[in-house]
Amino acid sequence: MAAVLRAERVWVETFTGLRMAQFSGLLRVVRERGGNGTLRGRPWSLPLAERVLMVAVYYRTNLTMRQLGPLFGVSSSRVCRVIQRLGPLLAREPVSRPADAPERIWIVDGTLIPVRDRGVAASSRNYRFFVNVQVVVDADTRLVIAAARPVPGTMAVAHAWCASGLSEHCQGVTVLGDGAYLNCGMAVPHRKRPGRALLKGEEDDNAEHRRVRARVEHVIGRMKSYKILRDCRQRGDGLHHAVQAVAHMHNLALAS
Template structure:
């Protein structure tokens, strides 16, 4: 049975948000990470480009395996194996500190992602069973720098940040956070004290802080175009792999 979707410009741009040359760079990364497999055993029924597109379609639409199978002309079991194999290979590149790291400005925030896995999520303030995922972006480029493994959605952002291990890659970099990150070493807004209103200079600082920090919310909005981040059915490490892959697609889409 032949499939409908192929790694052609129309479908690539629709489901990945990437132009073909950006998609080809992504394919190169996946191939270098071993996406074509060890070269032993039964060959894949789909070429690598179609398999990467399949994973992107899954993350973009959140269709079930049975719904995706006829679109690519393969079985639901093959769809499942492709996602399990290539999902981790689409992970965002680990951040490295450059010589001008001290001149960079990063922003961190947590976002709640609804999940089905009771071992990953918890009843959260969005009135759904969700997981809290900490994300760092670059304030200038709006690229995602790193994401942390998910924690239950009722975890406070400050605790999720301390437990995430992301602080290690932020050494020497100025990182903004909202008021939930007080006493974490991040740059947070000035707080009002009882009987002590904010000074005009502090109000001005807070206004600028909000203006810059809004960029991380814009990044979340773009990432959540991928519906997997609106209702994740994956279990175990599936949500972490999905967030990392969506971050990679987001970064490639912003790259020239």
């Protein structure tokens, strides 16, 4: 079976959003994490670069294993093993807390992702199963600072934030959130009170708050160009690894 996709510039830039130099950096990270080793059995038939590209194509297109197999000249079972092996290794590297963190502005927002695994999701009014993933973004660089593990999509936003454990990572940093994060220790818009309109200064503050906070929505929209985040068929930690890997590739694309 002849392979169609190879780790060449045109396919790398199409399916990862990275230039070849950035893809080489991603490849180096995966290699350092042990991606080139074998757990047992025969060695991999594909080089590491093409296996990393395979995972990126899977995240980008959300094709099935049976559809991906002919593109890389391997069986669908081999595709499954590659994704299970390399998916966690592509996950976003932990972003170290910068020394000037108290002077920076981070933005948080949650996004709903449809999943097939009912063990980690909850049914919504349209009978689809969703999870909620909390994402923290730097307002200036648009880099993803952290992405939490998914929680059931019916969980209230404030509860999802508390369950994410990200609040400890954001200690001492100015964090912007929308009105759903009231009493979560972050900057939220001014609220209208019964019988009391917003003052002129409060309206201006809210307008500026919306302008800055929109950046996290742009980042999440860009991450969702990877269709795995629009309908995830992975089970267990598969979605969490996919979110972290997409965040890692997003950060690499913005790094230079």
